[in-house]
Amino acid sequence: MVRRHELMDAQWRKIEPLLPGNGKPGGQWTDHRRVINGVLFRARTGVPWPDLPERYGPWQTVYERHRRWSGDGTWKAILQELQIEADAGDPDGTLARQAERREWAVNIDSTSCRAHQHAAGAPRRPPADHPQKGAGRVRKQMGEALGRSRGGLTSKVHLLSDDRARPLHWLTSPGQRGDSPMFAPVLDGLRIRRRGAGRPRSRPDRVRGDKAYSSRDNRAYLRRRGIKATIAQPDDQRAHRMRRGQAGGRPPAFDKAQYRRRNAVERCVNKWKQFRAVATRYDKRDYIFNGTLTVTAIVIWLRDTVQEPSETA
Template sequence: MSSCQESRFRGVTDEQWALIGPLLPSNAGKKGHPFRDDRPVVDGIIHRFRTGVAWRDVPRGEFGPWQTLWKRHRRYAGDGTWDRVLQALLADADAKGLITWDVSVDATIARAHQHATNTTRPDQDTGAGSNHKNLPLELVEPDGHGIGRSRGGLTTKIHHAVDASGRPLAVVVTGGQRNDGAMLEQVLDDIRAPRPGGGRPRTAPDSVAADKAYATGVNRRMLRARGIKTVIPEKSTEIASRKRKGSAGGRPPPFDTDAYKARNVVERSFNRIKQWRGLATRYDKLAITYRAGALIHACLTWAQLLGDTP
């Protein structure tokens, strides 16, 4: 195979693999066949999400049997492996001062392909695939598999929290009809950057910027209780209601217009993640395996930054 063809199939660079490879679990000393080299397996998983092909159509000659790719992906998605990898990379990045904790939050919708929707589910799923905490699969996977019926049909939604440079800190998957603002607390709970020297992990950003979908009293009180600066504009209905009440309506909440101008980094993060066809359209039946694809994309983003940083 030519070097051009090899680069086309390769998903992880040498620099990225030097950071990610040691963080992946091993089954040494356990029952069953020992894992072979993880790298072609991870490359195959990335190839599948990048191209959007069916698992059976992933080239065997480059990545091995598709069954191995699927089983490993299912295992790593179910036991929270990619969450732990992302947390380790965030810990390294935070220790090097590479994370700016002015966070932007938003959500994007992906259409669910018919291969993802032939499962039993409630009409309106409000569950979220997130916060594994080493729970068994049946306790992690939401009842509706993170697929809901919205105006666009059967859809799924990726909720993102990104740092000031647009690099992902948290990924939560819900049904497409789920209200963005109602998921803010869970998205923030998904942020976790452990301290390399021990101690409590970093979980709270300095500020949170979000659009008017997040402009609720519940969210403002939650952010205030956590000591997080709120950068969320008021809805026009809130402004009108406050003005009707006169002096009883109170003062408008503080709003930093300059900080809000930087919120578009989360939109740019969605542009990058949707370059992977398997994330732009959801083909996965399980919310955890779909979310794991988004987590792999996040891990590669941080590994690239760390690999380029002396």
């Protein structure tokens, strides 16, 4: 019997071939489904790992596998495979439908996640198997993506979504980090791999964003890459341009009809925050929190692309 928050049979069949150890002899990986359902139960309810129901097995096994797959990229590889299938022409895929419209548009926004007191206190020196050990200067500056803002200790998720409110790519940062400085890094990380040969799709036709992303540098970045911008302009920037007269230049192009479709990223955030371990961060390490974000993103994609056959069919 499939319980609440657990994978349906069709959803499990979708991801089962993508899991490590599939088809290999030995019994150490035979409980994948039970462990994944335990990870999803914790993500949905936000309970501490030791409080997982006994039906999911030892909580140490569930936590350790989630930690391992968050670090080695297993969760990320499953999500990428779902995106590849949509881009390859899955009739239920957003990217395929966008290709029919001859325009691939993405929506950008950010959301703050309040950090629980248990999320603080991670050792300053990361463990040997930390996936960001020895990473670049930008990631080192981010640390464990925890910072102080008006809401207290928070993390911020900067994300891109498609028009069906599904997460495509995101970065985490401390809660006080501004939205505009993360605009280019988030877009630079967008990679939708292709089935077979060919470079990943990394340059959308259009980017939609709210007033927080309206800056001269961001608009110049989009022009250099040949990407259309649908970004609202705040009142102070508009007034400053008008005060300069002809020296202020022309106002940036703005399509109200396109901007209305930006609500897809807000709906994506609403879907994400149905999971309490996303709405409130409980993970000390940033890479484990990103693993929680990824496994919940997988669920969002599965719910959109996989339909369980009805009993009457």
